[in-house]
Amino acid sequence: MPAKTDPENAPTASEPPHYLGHRQRLRERFLAAGADALSDYELLEMVLFTAQPRRDMKPLAKALLKKFGSFAEAIHAPEPLLREVDGIGEATITQLRLIAAAASRIAKGELKQRHALSSWQDVITYCRTSMAFAEKEQFRLLFLDKRNQLIADEVQQTGTVDHTPVYPREVIKRALELSATAIILVHNHPSGDPTPSQADIRMTKAIVDIAKPLGIAVHDHIIVGKNGHTSLKGTGLM
Template sequence: MTDSQKQVPHWQGHRDRLRGKLLNRGPDALEDYELLETLLFAFIPRRDVKPIAKTLLQRFGSISAIFSADPDALTQVKGIGESAAAYLKATQEIGLRASRETLQNLPIISNWAALLAYVRTQLQHETREQFRVLFLDKKNQLLSDELMGQGTVDHAPVYPREIARRALELHASALILVHNHPSGDPTPSRTDIDMTREIIDALSPLDIVVHDHLIAAKQGVTSFKTQGLI
């Protein structure tokens, strides 16, 4: 073995093989930790990232949970510094914006699977309640996705008049209410049901329709319309 061969890190050949596997066989051929490794190659160029990828999955439980984690939590994993945490959060945002662009170019009502995927990605791992509103035009295409309330682990303030005011500003014809349950259980509470009715009553005189109210959580997404609550 030559001196130059001895100096090649053991993980360098692994990187080349993993990149080749992705390019030749497609990303579906890679395990979750291998996809993370491939991503981390660019962020952490001079060390073996397989242990880091596996630790991230063990610590957070899933790829979606990793991307949704706070930067401070990410940097608690050995090998993840501020730069790598920032890149992971940027990757999450790229995915969200790509999903949002898809929704903006298609009628949401006829692309329900894409909507549910977007809602899950955005909210299922949030540790505080968020209340968001998807404002739609006459063709049921997305005008805007806006945060209308953010609160604690089990409550987010919501103001029906503020939602109505914003809908008029955007010339929205319909909307979809969205919020999350950090507890993990997407079952609507009595408060959720009553609040939804208040919003519907505030928008009804304005001829603005509430198509649905979605609750996102780790255990899934609940649709008020599917449950017969709207």
């Protein structure tokens, strides 16, 4: 039985050599004018250059955007769905995972260097980068010190596509272990819609009620999705 062909190492003799010059022109435009000078598919092409050095990446980049909708959704796409795209193999999946991880690490680094409450956009950017495109619900806790700087960032629970079990006493127990004086609650809605449910509101109130007598402030509960975010504090729900 013949071995299965790796799509990333398939013969390329029939491909025209035009993409070699195209790659160089993209690199030059990127270096001269920055990422804003490139469209989403062109930036995705550049991401994939090292994964498949001997193939034209434009068709694959366009196929990924057509299937997933945006650059961010493509790099965060679940592995089983990525494998459905013709021309993708292990190297490409690894490269996309690397870019997603790098984006999250950079956003977290920006947040750790700043006063969280005076850099609220950094908080939102980090939360969305880390969680907005996850397949399952995650409940994340940002623990802050008395200067409102980040002590720790932990995913406390991972649930299903529409539910995550959260135990308010465990949340506060962990805050006490870290000597945190404040926390920010974060979770994602894989549906993409960040509208809080009644269960989200009740859970937030339960955590606030336990935290307050112990001198722990709950600054906010942020819900993120690929379509945006909602702040429970900002909407008057806590």
